[in-house]
Amino acid sequence: MKIIIYDIEITPILGWYYPPAYETRGVLTERDWHMMSFAWKELGKKKVYVKALCDYPGYKDDPYNDKALLQDLRNMLDDADLVIGHNSDRFDNKKANARFLFHNIEQPSHYDKADTLKMARAIGKFDSNSLNNLGKYLGLGEKVGSHAGLWRDCLNGNKKAWKAMKVYNKQDVALTEEVYLKLRGWANTHPNMSKYRKYAEDVACTYCSSTDFQKRGSKPKGARWRRQYQCKTCKEYFFGTKSYKVKPYGDSTQT
Numbered sequence: 001m002k003i004i005i006y007d008i009e010i011t012p013i014l015g016w017y018y019p020p021a022y023e024t025r026g027v028l029t030e031r032d033w034h035m036m037s038f039a040w041k042e043l044g045k046k047k048v049y050v051k052a053l054c055d056y057p058g059y060k061d062d063p064y065n066d067k068a069l070l071q072d073l074r075n076m077l078d079d080a081d082l083v084i085g086h087n088s089d090r091f092d093n094k095k096a097n098a099r100f101l102f103h104n105i106e107q108p109s110h111y112d113k114a115d116t117l118k119m120a121r122a123i124g125k126f127d128s129n130s131l132n133n134l135g136k137y138l139g140l141g142e143k144v145g146s147h148a149g150l151w152r153d154c155l156n157g158n159k160k161a162w163k164a165m166k167v168y169n170k171q172d173v174a175l176t177e178e179v180y181l182k183l184r185g186w187a188n189t190h191p192n193m194s195k196y197r198k199y200a201e202d203v204a205c206t207y208c209s210s211t212d213f214q215k216r217g218s219k220p221k222g223a224r225w226r227r228q229y230q231c232k233t234c235k236e237y238f239f240g241t242k243s244y245k246v247k248p249y250g251d252s253t254q255t
Contacts, residue, residue, distance in 0.1 A: 001081045001082070001193070001196040001209055002042065002079060002080050002081050002082075003042065003043035003044075003080070003081065003082040003083075003084065004040055004041070004042060004043070004076065004077075004079075004080040004082070004083050004084065005040065005041055005042075005043060005083075005084045005085065005173050005176050005177045005180065006038060006039065006040035006041075006076070006077075006083065006084075006085055006088075006092065006173060007038065007039050007040075007085060007086070007088075007092065007169060007172040007173050007176060008035060008036075008037070008038045008073070008091075008092045008095060008096060008169075009035075009036045009037045009038070009165060009168075009169050010033050010034065010035055010036055010095060011031075011033050011034055011036055011151060011155060012033065012151060013026075013029060013031070013032055013033050014029070014030045014031040015027075015028055015029045015030055016028040016029075016030065031064070034064055034066045034099070035053075035066040035069055035070055035073070035095075035096075035099055036052060036053055036066075036151075036154060036165065037050060037051060037052035037053065037069070037165060037166060037169050038050070038051060038069070038072075038073050038076075038169070039051075039166070039169040039170045039172065039173045040076055040173060041173055041174070041177065043082075043084070043177065043180075048170040048173050048174055050166045050169050050170050051069060051072055051073075052069070052162055052165065052166055052169075053065075053066060053069055054154075054157075054159070054162045056068045056069065063155070063157060066099065066103075067103045067105070070096070070099045070100060070103055070105055071103075071105055073096055074096075074100060074105050074106070074107075074108050077096070077108035077111060078108035078109050078111075080108075080111045081111060081112060081196060082111065082112045082113070082114060082191060082193065083111050083112070083113055083114075084113075084114045084115075084116065084176065084177070084180050085115060085116070085176060086115070086116045086117050086131045086172070086176045086179070087115065087117040087131075088113065088115050088117075089113060089115040089117075089118060090115075090117075093113065112191035112193075113191070114180065114184075114187075114190060114191060116131070116134070116176055116179050116180050116183060117129055117131075118189070119180075119183045119184075119186075119187040119189070119190070120134055120179075120183060122187065122188070122189060123183060123186045123187065124186075131143060131172065131175055131176060131179065132175075134179050135175045135178065135179060138178075138179065138182050140175065140178040140179060140182060141174075141175055141178060142175070143168070143171060143172060143175060144167055144168045144171040144172075146164075146168050150164055150165060150168070151165075184207055184234070184236060185207065185234075185235070185236035185237065190206070190207060192206045193205065193206055193207055193208055193209040194206045194209055194238075194241075195209075196209040197209055197211060203229065203240050203241070205229070205231035205233065205234060205236065205238055206238040206239075207231065207234050207236045207238065208231060208233055208234040208236070210231050210232070210233035210234065212231070212232045212233055213229040213230060213231045213232055213238075214229060214230050214232065215227065215228075215229055216228045216229055216230045216237060218244075218247050218248050219239075221239060221243070224243040224244060224245060225243065225244040225245070225246065225247050225248060226239040226240055226242070226243050226244070227239065227240040227242070227248060228240075
């Protein structure tokens with residue numbers, strides 16, 4: 001099973017505007033947005049990877065052509081079983097799909113999704129559900145500082161700006177992983193990863209698919225009972241798939 005955390009960076013839209021008092025919408029779009037970079041890592045692995053437009057051979061001739069970058073992003077997603085991101089359901093995944101369609105790139109094969117923004121909203125009442133705020137509030141770290149000029153400087157071909165953009169992109173991925181691991185066990189909407197177990201008859205952790213676990217008694221779930229387990233790999237609690245009309249024999253105490 002391959003679990004990927006990723007994050008994308010896109011350009012702003014370049015356009016013409018009247019002052020807000022006269023017109024709140026742009027009157028002319030000079031250049032639409034495109035993908036600048038994406039960073040990713042495998043869950044639990046140390047290395048964070050990043051690819052940016054400036055890394056590709058045709059960048060000098062056509063600095064706005066993101067097709068090769070999108071093809072690599074598509075291949076990364078195609079190889080994943082679970083894809084994790086912050087606000088990825090609303091932003092990263094949909095922005096990626098929009099550019100795949102623009103370039104007639106084949107869509108990735110199916111992958112499960114986990115969005116740490118949705119997880120945070122469902123779990124607790126945080127002052128802010130931004131990645132930076134969650135990272136600081138939970139004692140996990142924070143995003144790399146940036147400024148609007150960084151995106152402009154990258155578009156102007158500034159090498160130092162591109163280097164800073166890659167650092168910024170990679171840190172978002174590293175921080176998203178930390179937030180995900182902190183929230184995972186609290187997320188009732190997390191995809192059921194037990195389907196990736198080796199054998200269909202195995203009981204497996206619904207969060208990481210590990211079959212290394214301990215029995216933790218039984219609890220009522222709806223009108224029936226289910227055995228509860230604790231995963232030794234990710235430490236999360238989960239229920240078995242079988243249900244019982246009465247408490248299963250021998251489950252009166254934790255073992």
